[in-house]
Amino acid sequence: MSPFASGVRRLGLTAGLFALSAQPAAFAQTAESAARTKSAAPRPRKIPTTLPENITVTGLARGPALLYPVGETTYSSDRKDFANHAAQSVAAMVVTVPGVSFMQGNGPRDTVISVRGSGARQSYGLKNLQVTEDGFPVTQPDGTARADLIDPHAYAGVDVFQGPASTLYGNYAINGAINFRTRDGADIEGLELGSDFGSFGMVNTYMTLGTGNRRYDFTLFGSDVRADGFQPNSRYETSTENMRLRVALTSSDRLVLKVINNVTDTYLPLRLSLDQFRTNPFQRGCANAADAAPGCASVRLFVNGRDGATQATSPQQAGLGRFDRRTIVGLRWEHDFTPRTLWRTQFTYDQRHIDQPTSTAAYVGPYNSYNVQTDLTSRSHLGKMPLTSFAGANFDYLDYGSQVYDLTPQGGATRGALNSTSYGHQQNIGLRFQEDWQFDPLWHAVIGLGGTWSNIGAVETLYSYGTQPQAPRFVTADRSFLNLAPEASLVYAPDTAWTLHTRVGTAYATPGYSSFFVTPQGTYGNNARLKSETSLGFDLGAEWHPRAGLSVQMTGFYEFYRNELVSQSAGVNAPAGPYTFNAPESEHRGVELGATWQVLRETLPGARLKLSYTYDNQIYTRYTQVLSNATASRGFSLKGNRIPGVAPHFLDARVLYDQPDGLLEGVGGFVEINWRSDMWIDNANMLRLPGYTLLNLELHYDPPARLGWAHRLHSYFEIMNVTDQVYPAGGTVISDSLLANGQQAGAAVLANKTGSIYAGSPRAFFGGVRIRF
Template structure:
């Protein structure tokens, strides 16, 4: 059920601005509830307070929610457009990637990244211009940061079987979430041990050799709650050279030390062993979307992609080699350990301290070079939340500080055409750091029963220092070039929100939010030609966004939420690919741009009496993003020319996307527990280049699913669950992910036309053809 804000149910309906105290530390311990789980995903939690109705306005009803309630899903940053998806939306299906968790969330789209579970999750277009990971978002899990200090977060860690739900906070959000929260934040919530209450074993299997074995252990009582999850998934992939094996471990432990002290331990480990195809041009995609018959590049079929590798690994002759023959892939490990301590000074004030260590070690021969190195990051935060009253109205004050630090050292090596991603000479190396020191403050005042106002201010000081050494080789020897970046950034982010509930059925909200994102070290060292070099002039991107929204809830069977947004960007960081035989995407600042659109979500039970198990879920997003001030300079070997992009659409952004899911679950009778859904997903076509010359075609997909959860009256059979689903029923050929491509200048001084851009490589991955999946799970 979508929710905009923290809210408490009162006698006349949903009141925005009233406070929900889910449970005190003592009450939580007594019920087995995790008090920390009642925290917003920023890491802040409600102080453990219970008060009588007499201490609040007469209209307010105080509710205590204990046991296995979904309290975390109902607490969100006040005034910020927020949607949630829980296990009922994704727990009965194959659950291969995070895409299965967010498919029904308005404002969220997804694309294929570099690897089987590397899903690019985009909020209001945040990641539509990326080739991997979750960008321009702060990502958390159970309140612990999953985004490293350079803004990098990846979805490889996420196996949906381990999770209870996900909350998405949409719009500029740096006041609370700090650097890189340009388009908001996402918090993933793992399952609670008390809810699992035992051991679950499961297997998923299906097309293209996919097989996932997983186990979940859950235990909990008055003093602790433990969840342990492990999975191993492997498959052949549907594109040549896309076989993979990924293992994940996820642990969460909460211990109540005393009635006023709690600790939460978090551990996540992921190993990704995946071979990778290369991204195609639009022409190659149309000719051979799944890259079949391409192993031998010299006699490859039409539409095959290849990389040009130095024969001796240093200089001179190059040889076209297929991804299979070269051995391109990703062989990465990510380990995260976090510890949080919560202390209640009294019934009104809570102090939280948290430490997280995050190591990412990469070995990525993904193109003409192999990228190798460790990334160690540390995150420390401390915050205090206090409840008080002003003029009889509740006031929540929140203040916190945080510090995160990343040190890295990587090397890149030329790949030789010998198979197995054989390394040649070193191409470059880079060493450096990035740290962010931030503070945030927020006042949340319920100044009247039906009114709620929030004001806040956050700021971050960032320091980025890095040195890159470039190596070039010739018959006469080795030459070195040094590039140094020492940049300092300071950004502020104020915000304000106002929420009004005029009646039981309506809630209205408006918000002005701001955000910022500094460049990362990786942006500094790739030139417009897609090669390692100097790009150290980049500025921070900043945004100011206005949201105006409403939620209509006339009956328990209808909930509709819609928000219009208008966001103004300065120095927006935009990335684009220069082709497959380059080392990465080039990043530039667009001086001014605007994002505007509408997000709509609906949840409807059309026939609650005759078909109580029928339900319709709809999510739709319109996202219009344009440059309002940007001049691009294109060059060839003899001339350079400038082209204004003012009024052009920002490439990579899907202007319209829709998900409609028609569900049915039999609530009683002989078929109780039997259910399924039919789902239609539509993505509009979108531009691939700054000149708005070439589009990626849109698509529509139909998915079907059926599942069975036997009722408790069937005895031991109740412990079994099974499902079967068909994805892409009509067997459509479609684009699952496409990165921006660079425009070019012809010898005549004119821009290259769409027919030329169609042959620009390094952009497109095809989506899966028709696929069948099944699974079974047993609770012991």
């Protein structure tokens, strides 16, 4: 059963809990309790019209809860989809989720997750999404979330809420929200030790400790992963600790404590131009820029570390990389005023400290954020039908200070002169309301309204050097934004075979402070006139369960954007990174399809097919791009052009088998095809990034209980990229340019623009073992 249907069909047990599960601060508790019961949940033919009376909360023994927001397109990936193989990054958790794609970011676990194309134009992190873990925010107030801290071994699953979702999730939920669920201690009940190992020196050692009962539940996870990487200057080490403690203080009061800590230490290769990728995708023979092989990437660094002559330097010679620390601590209090009225309040502290010599400069600084959320949910009746009323508020604040230093060619990421500094804050204050009414046994309706006031205040100081003393130049930004987001959804479930839903949702995302200070040339300067992007989206979906063993879910979406924030790279030698601009009008439309089918349920019950497909067609409907050279400027209409960075087609198909009995009970595996179509990587649609098809194989063994102590072991072996394809795992959008003759540069010129492509891994072999005590 897919997430959407399982949620709808449990309305009889949980009418009125939608607001709890959808609100980030409140999601975790309902999701965790429901996840343990969803596979055994009954499937009533009709939705009961009255609430059950036995819903009083006692300690941690929570009753079944509605797991997913009613009317919003929702998909999930559970532990069984990713726990049996290497799962080195979050990509392994979401590859089977329709509507979700991913690309390689700046580091081994810095996977760029995209929901309906949300972050596809970014070079790092998770953008245009609100990300939570066990209900605690992982997205900072500037809209930045990173996947470095996610080790899939720690998680029970991930839930993806798709489409405009600012009504409940606030700022930056322009394409939806993601909640990661860690495992329950009561399900672990002991100690698990594991190790993964494989090609390119990869070793991941991890442990999970868990225990729980009606009064408390405790989970502790820790891992250390390191590898040499499959190309020069890509060696890395990442350590992660993750803890959650739930305690029932009284029959009506509960506390949840959450701690995440991550240290990422990685060298970084440079992003390539398309020509460099075609010539030398894995950067062989590039260690010394002076006598480098063809197709090698390099940066030009000031010889004296501040101005004047530059020298070509390879990533190894420069010592490019990242050393980042991230610590998140959250505490939530839940109080039942009555069995039908719940109040939740939580506080989260999130510190991100970066040291990133990633190109011509090193970026250094702390980013401290504070988040407070509170919400009240009341379950009652309107007439004779269940009604849930929800109200919530949040305040978050980011205080940051960053310095940028020019790098020198001396090696070891040696800093030269101070290039610029930036100090400031970003804050968001939000309110949200929602009414959830089951107005008929077969119908369900939700309406809501959310709003956020945001303020960004920052000062950038620019330093320049020369033969004469240069006075610092200041760029200031003091912007406030007020955005509102109404939504409405309707669900019709005529029987257990069909569920239909439709939704109108809205969302918004304010520009992040960093985008205010980068010019179209990729230099530091004034770009503070950016506007908030907003969207209006329509979803129409159906879920079909004609018989046991067959489940199909399909959703069509059409979303209208205003002032969409689009970023593009000016090349690896641009000191300030990507430039961001507003595209006045654009449209996103597409189809998401997910299916699971036990083809031979009676004769071969261990076999099944799993399919995930996304079609995502994004176009500009009003935008004129202005290009300049040394003597002239020209405007080019991009109406009808595809928005770059978004692959129109993304497919994952698996043939799985698990032997349910007999001599080979516990043996299983899958064959996987992962296909991404080609896509444009510039606004003018001159240059395409090639698509690819990957073949992956996996085999695992979980000994049955009859084998005694051996039942505690799990082992696996897998081959990734079986056919050894050379493919682009990451590709950021590049800027167009105007030639000296006044003509727009074509594909041949753009193919030489650097700062875009990371090659994907060649054929790789991995194995692992896990033991429970």
